[in-house]
Amino acid sequence: MNAKTSLRPKAIPVPTPITQPFWDGTRAGELRLQRCSACGAHHLYPRFRCPACGADALTWVRASGRARLHSYVISHIAAPGWENEAPYVIAVVKLHEGPTMLSNLVGIAASPDALTLDMPLEVVFETRGDAVLPLFRAINASGVPS
Ligand SMILES: [Zn+2]
Known part of the structure; x- marks a missing residue:
């Protein structure tokens, strides 16, 4: 295996x-x-x-689905179900409307070189079983995925 x-x-x-x-x-x-x-x-x-x-x-x-990267940690330890994805980014994002939420970043390297605090993000959705989870990806200043 x-x-x-x-x-x-x-x-x-x-x-x-x-x-x-x-x-x-x-x-x-x-x-x-x-x-x-x-x-x-x-x-x-x-x-x-x-x-x-x-x-x-x-x-x-x-x-709006827009957010900024408030804080993050890069997990190198795979939780159950995450064995194929470590390292991955666990992020606290600050939503445009004010609240913060815990999520994951996708489509970006799990590296401090790729992650900048306050970088713009937008929500994307991942279907997982019967649920759909909100995740975030980086966008540039024009709102285009980067
Ligand atoms: Zn009130």
């Missing part, structure tokens, strides 16, 4: 009632956030009340 062969599938998120709209969005090719109708703040992860003002007037909105 090839040592790089994956023995187990990657983990798949299990939606809960409060996260279901987020996962419905990714299946539709949209990154969705909660927005507070009282103060206008965007939020991710999903909540029942606005963490900025306490209002319970949260609605789901489509995010």
Whole structure:
């Protein structure tokens, strides 16, 4: 058996009632956030009340899908299902709307030489079993994948 062969599938998120709209969005090719109708703040992860003002007037909105690289780590240790992909980039991205989220970068070398903090990113979607996950790829200043 090839040592790089994956023995187990990657983990798949299990939606809960409060996260279901987020996962419905990714299946539709949209990154969705909660927005507070009282103060206008965007939020991710999903909540029942606005963490900025306490209002319970949260609605789901489509995010732009644009982000900046806030922080990252390059994993050289393959988690189950990631045996064929190490090293890979685990990133904290700051969405254009304000919230940060944890994701992976794709289509870019997992090397500090290729990764610059604050570099522009855009969301892409990867189908994994029954779920569709939001990942990010680098784009140039004109919004073109780089
Ligand atoms: Zn609010």
